[in-house]
Amino acid sequence: MDDAVLSNDKQVYRPGEWAVTPGVAAGSPGEKSPPLAQLYPEKDKYLIIPQARYTDPAFAELEWKAVWSKVWTCAGLASDIADPGQWFKYDLGRESFVVVRQKDGSIKAFYNVCQHRGRQLVTENFGRNHSFVCQYHSWVFDLDGKNRRVTDREYFEQDALSGDLSLKAVRCETWAGFVFISMDENAKPLREYLDGIPGIFAGYHFENMHVVKDVVVEVPCNWKIGYENFLEPYHAHITHPEIQPAVDEVLNQYDFYRNGHGNAITRVGLPSERYADKNNINPALAFLLQEAGINPEQFQGRATDVRQALIAAKRKEDNPWGIDYSGYVDSQLMDDWNPSFFPNMTFNAHPEGTMVLRFLPHPSDPSKYLLHQWVLIPKTKPGVPVPYYMGVEPDVDISGTVRPARRYTTLADPQMGLVVGQDIANQVGMQRGVSSKGLSSGVRLSEQEQRLQQIHAEIDRLIAAI
Numbered sequence: 001m002d003d004a005v006l007s008n009d010k011q012v013y014r015p016g017e018w019a020v021t022p023g024v025a026a027g028s029p030g031e032k033s034p035p036l037a038q039l040y041p042e043k044d045k046y047l048i049i050p051q052a053r054y055t056d057p058a059f060a061e062l063e064w065k066a067v068w069s070k071v072w073t074c075a076g077l078a079s080d081i082a083d084p085g086q087w088f089k090y091d092l093g094r095e096s097f098v099v100v101r102q103k104d105g106s107i108k109a110f111y112n113v114c115q116h117r118g119r120q121l122v123t124e125n126f127g128r129n130h131s132f133v134c135q136y137h138s139w140v141f142d143l144d145g146k147n148r149r150v151t152d153r154e155y156f157e158q159d160a161l162s163g164d165l166s167l168k169a170v171r172c173e174t175w176a177g178f179v180f181i182s183m184d185e186n187a188k189p190l191r192e193y194l195d196g197i198p199g200i201f202a203g204y205h206f207e208n209m210h211v212v213k214d215v216v217v218e219v220p221c222n223w224k225i226g227y228e229n230f231l232e233p234y235h236a237h238i239t240h241p242e243i244q245p246a247v248d249e250v251l252n253q254y255d256f257y258r259n260g261h262g263n264a265i266t267r268v269g270l271p272s273e274r275y276a277d278k279n280n281i282n283p284a285l286a287f288l289l290q291e292a293g294i295n296p297e298q299f300q301g302r303a304t305d306v307r308q309a310l311i312a313a314k315r316k317e318d319n320p321w322g323i324d325y326s327g328y329v330d331s332q333l334m335d336d337w338n339p340s341f342f343p344n345m346t347f348n349a350h351p352e353g354t355m356v357l358r359f360l361p362h363p364s365d366p367s368k369y370l371l372h373q374w375v376l377i378p379k380t381k382p383g384v385p386v387p388y389y390m391g392v393e394p395d396v397d398i399s400g401t402v403r404p405a406r407r408y409t410t411l412a413d414p415q416m417g418l419v420v421g422q423d424i425a426n427q428v429g430m431q432r433g434v435s436s437k438g439l440s441s442g443v444r445l446s447e448q449e450q451r452l453q454q455i456h457a458e459i460d461r462l463i464a465a466i
């Protein structure tokens with residue numbers, strides 16, 4: 001890579017200060033947030049991250065008490081429990097929960113544990129019951145958690161059954177079709193916790209999208225290494241060089257919100273600042289034009305004009321996707337909007353499809369985590385493909401009539417698409433590195449990695465609060 005190809009913009013660009021749409025109106029989804037230092041004045045304490053934060057079981061234990069036991073995390077999708085009695089299991093670290101649709105349409109979540117001897121009530125990922133029957137001694141619990149039966153009750157001394165025999169509930173609230181839980185009964189309401197995120201994503205209506213992919217793979221590194229991978233576009237030029245002809249991974253907009261959340265906007269439909277030819281319509285841009293019903297041979301304009309032409313094509317009522325784009329701002333039509341929901345979820349959000357990744361800590365080993373990928377798409381015209389990089393295989397029924405089963409894959413073939421596969425390959429190489437004496441001075445972060453500073457600052461704020 002040759003720095004000489006970078007334009008003058010790059011000379012004055014400070015990551016975090018760029019606005020994808022300069023001068024965008026206050027209150028618009030594209031409005032640039034204040035800089036990180038405004039929300040996190042302590043950010044410069046996180047220019048170098050000590051190794052122990054990725055490796056030390058004692059630090060992982062602190063995270064369990066201060067972070068996982070307190071915050072809201074996404075447990076699953078409301079669409080998977082559309083009908084009363086439908087439930088899904090959510091495993092988070094050492095805990096397991098069952099999240100169930102009630103007869104009145106509300107959703108409740110409980111620790112997945114029988115109040116008799118502690119056997120897990122459900123072991124499958126999804127199911128539908130009239131009640132929960134423990135498979136060990138057949139105690140029965142209603143959908144709302146109340147104990148309905150103590151088998152052979154007459155053989156229990158009264159004191160053995162003192163207190164509440166209901167399943168232990170946890171807080172459960174939804175946003176945009178995502179069900180969140182918190183183990184902290186004093187947690188602030190979910191919407192308040194999510195701060196600016198619901199506002200900027202209101203136009204996507206994720207609750208109307210359906211699942212076309214559901215994959216889980218165990219990755220041998222700390223959960224933060226996985227999460228951090230998707231918080232910075234700095235790595236893209238070398239890890240995903242194939243995107244440069246049509247994605248500007250340099251001049252990103254970074255936005256910061258309270259409680260550790262953030263967003264990055266990466267412009268799509270123009271060559272990268274690192275890509276020398278800003279003039280000719282390269283094959284990647286030609287492909288995008290073709291998709292939008294524009295003949296690339298006849299396109300009058302430079303490579304840097306393609307993005308605007310694509311936005312205009314989507315604004316047409318009879319656009320080739322069959323999507324009503326009226327609720328989206330221009331940047332959302334084309335660009336990669338990449339919110340991070342602290343502590344462990346990211347989206348790559350596009351109107352035509354959104355890839356959701358969750359980074360789930362291992363129950364006991366800080367050097368492993370589970371990477372969970374969902375791909376959600378809206379109803380489109382038949383034949384419209386899912387954004388290619390999300391890796392939805394061509395033989396998958398994407399019409400929404402079939403909810404694909406959850407797949408458990410291996411590192412040899414994670415089945416998460418080319419781009420996430422490239423990311424996983426990096427993560428696999430990280431844990432030995434961050435554990436090595438050769439990195440005893442710590443992990444060093446650039447301005448392009450400010451969102452990593454933010455999450456470490458947020459973790460420490462939560463640790464200080466316990």
Ligand SMILES: [Fe+2]
Nearest residue numbers: 236239240423
């Ligand atoms: Fe990546």
